[in-house]
Amino acid sequence: MATKHELSAMIDRDREEIIDFLCRFVRAPSPNPPGDTREATSVITAFLDRHGLPWRTVAPVPEWPNIIGTFGGAREGKHLVLNGHIDVFPVDETEAWTHAPWSGAIADGKIWGRGVTDMKAGTAAMVMTYRYLHVLRDQLAGKLTLTCVSDEETFGPYGARWLVAKEPEVLGDCVLNGEPSSPFTIRFGEKAPFWIRFTVRTPGAHGAYTHLSESATMTAARLICELQAITGDVVAPPGRIGEALVIGAEAADRAMGRGAADTVQRYTLNIGTIQGGLKVNMIPGACSFEADFRLPVGGRKEELLARIGKVLERFPSAAMEELNFTEPAACDPFHEMVGLLRENARTVAGIDPQPILSLGGSDARLWRQLGIPAFIYGPHPRGMGQKDENVDIEEYLHVVKVHVLSAFDYLQGP
Numbered sequence: 001m002a003t004k005h006e007l008s009a010m011i012d013r014d015r016e017e018i019i020d021f022l023c024r025f026v027r028a029p030s031p032n033p034p035g036d037t038r039e040a041t042s043v044i045t046a047f048l049d050r051h052g053l054p055w056r057t058v059a060p061v062p063e064w065p066n067i068i069g070t071f072g073g074a075r076e077g078k079h080l081v082l083n084g085h086i087d088v089f090p091v092d093e094t095e096a097w098t099h100a101p102w103s104g105a106i107a108d109g110k111i112w113g114r115g116v117t118d119m120k121a122g123t124a125a126m127v128m129t130y131r132y133l134h135v136l137r138d139q140l141a142g143k144l145t146l147t148c149v150s151d152e153e154t155f156g157p158y159g160a161r162w163l164v165a166k167e168p169e170v171l172g173d174c175v176l177n178g179e180p181s182s183p184f185t186i187r188f189g190e191k192a193p194f195w196i197r198f199t200v201r202t203p204g205a206h207g208a209y210t211h212l213s214e215s216a217t218m219t220a221a222r223l224i225c226e227l228q229a230i231t232g233d234v235v236a237p238p239g240r241i242g243e244a245l246v247i248g249a250e251a252a253d254r255a256m257g258r259g260a261a262d263t264v265q266r267y268t269l270n271i272g273t274i275q276g277g278l279k280v281n282m283i284p285g286a287c288s289f290e291a292d293f294r295l296p297v298g299g300r301k302e303e304l305l306a307r308i309g310k311v312l313e314r315f316p317s318a319a320m321e322e323l324n325f326t327e328p329a330a331c332d333p334f335h336e337m338v339g340l341l342r343e344n345a346r347t348v349a350g351i352d353p354q355p356i357l358s359l360g361g362s363d364a365r366l367w368r369q370l371g372i373p374a375f376i377y378g379p380h381p382r383g384m385g386q387k388d389e390n391v392d393i394e395e396y397l398h399v400v401k402v403h404v405l406s407a408f409d410y411l412q413g414p
Ligand SMILES: [Zn+2]
Pocket: 085, 118, 119, 152, 179, 180, 362
């Protein structure tokens, strides 16, 4: 019977291989858009083959393959699902990176490159968990399933959304995901994006003839201020979530920036894009902007829509079009898996991560929306969506260990 100490020793022994895998994964570009992940996917499948691990791909779009692999333990038990994404943010070619974005360079104790934090390090941790637990499958109860998906970064339909709808094999009792969280927090839920495009149309006129037409840009500016005014209020979360949020407030600020804990239970608004006008001396006849509302856990779309509707009554020249919505979802912050992650993080590095809600979105929500608890534990979100994205090597290895050990504990059976 292998002990957790031995498992930990195996990871230490394979340290260089685990680091090298992530470097090669980063060197296989998978920016989304356009989202072609075939090269990066083949880095994973080659690794799975080398270790004799079962896998298959599901590719509703041939350029965007998803990997699924499953094996069973020696006896009946629970079903744990591992989830990570292969696609990453694109690179702004005008930005000068210290190490080229697809270099997977090692320098200053870090691995550098686009997507290394979001989330190739976390996906690598999922692959390693699958690998080490397969070695010890005779000592496990239940079943372990690996899912590595494409089409996450744009909320696309052909990644995890496709799998949870069409592949019942990925619906387990609990999900682990290595999205960036910082080693100090475990994410058990997240806010919900609700994206709306507003368009203002007016007759327009010569810029000096302000008596002839309402200005679409000026009306849009007033509308934005009024939309801002209907957000900001705090929503009480259901169940014991409020209790966890109080305990985790400091950790949330530490992981997501000061003010995060205060923001998490509020409706918020960001105006992501705005377009209006053709020329400085013309009164614009059209102005459109995209609003990114975020609903807190316990918040309701109908409630927000009712408030927006009231505002729009005062803006007859404005119309709205819904672009994207997903229900806010959270699971139990005191679930068994949270206890295991905390205990193992304490043992590995003396860190006691706190369960918190996330501001940004992830695929974990898709399982939570089906009532399957899903937890995120990953590296610091350093350089996410910016130049010089990097992950600290020791932190990456810490995340690998905590996932491997927690999955091992979870699959010990009753
Ligand atoms: Zn991500």
